[in-house]
Amino acid sequence: MTIWWLATIVGTLLAATLAFVWVAVRLGHGAATKGKPQPGEAGSFEKAAETDVEHIFNEQFREELKNRGRLHFEKIISENAMFLQQDLRLTTSQLNEYMKGEITKTLQDEFSKYEQSITDAKQLAIDALQKTNDVIDEQRQSLAGQLEQEVANEKAQLIAQFEKNMALVVNHYVLAAVGDQIDLTDQLEFILNDLETNKQAILEDIRHGA
């Protein structure tokens, strides 16, 4: 059964192929017989062709073709220009995006470095200021101690000087005040008492003196 069917199909295909070949040969032979110029009629064909060409492709037709070509060319150019413009815009946009990204990245990197530098510099400055503050605090404490000591010494000296001078001033004042006011007669008793007190020393000095 299957072999039969297969043989039928192959036979049909062969028949179709033979028919196609025949038709093609027939058509090709007829065209060649009809279009082949006869010897002695070549000049007339060329002339006729020229005439037909001149007749068909006259000035108006050429102009029309030129116009059509120009329009088509303009259309193509326009389309290409549009495509080019779109591509250019796209490219520009992409380029912008790329540039933007690159610049942003570079700026971010630079800003990061700059920020890091600023942070480092700030830290250095803070450390330096801290050290300076520490030194100033130490010096201030030292100076405060020295100042307190100096003030205490100065105060002690002033007090001592005041006490000393005060006593001297009082003594001088009292001496000046009473110096002329005490009569010698009134002093006699005190003088004799002092002499009596130092009598032995006076005696000794006179006995063993020069």
Added chain:
Amino acid sequence: MEPSSGSVGLNLPSGVVTPGDVRRLRRELKNLEDSLQQMRLRTTTPIAKLPRLGRQLEEFSSTNRLNMLLPDDRQRSAAFLEHTLGHAPVLHIAFATEASRSFTTQIVLWFRQNIQNDVLLSIGLEPSIAAGCVLRTPNKQFDFSLRSHFAKQTNLLVDKLKAEPTNVG
């Protein structure tokens, strides 16, 4: 009272205080001697009345009960005065003001009664001591002045101020 060695039993009167007084007394005595000598030369009769004596010589003769008409007493007096000028201790004593005669008399009497009977005083003036006196013996100086007393008590006022600062003034 201790007598001076080499004295001839005479004493200086209380009015004779300084070496200058002794020299003045000696001069008066010498003048008296000269006057009596002149009187002896002028007349052969014994001199019955002394010429007028100076105050200190009068005091000296009365103190020592001397008869200046007698040459022996005059010679004793002259010897005593010479000895006193040569050997009597001279003490320098200074007061704040000018000392009166009576005051110096009392002072010299104390010295002659308590130290030596022929002590002479050289009296000076030192107003800066205010009160009291400054006695200078041959080797020492005794400052009995009010200035010295104040100097010794310099800290007393400060101590008082420290002790009772609120009560001062």
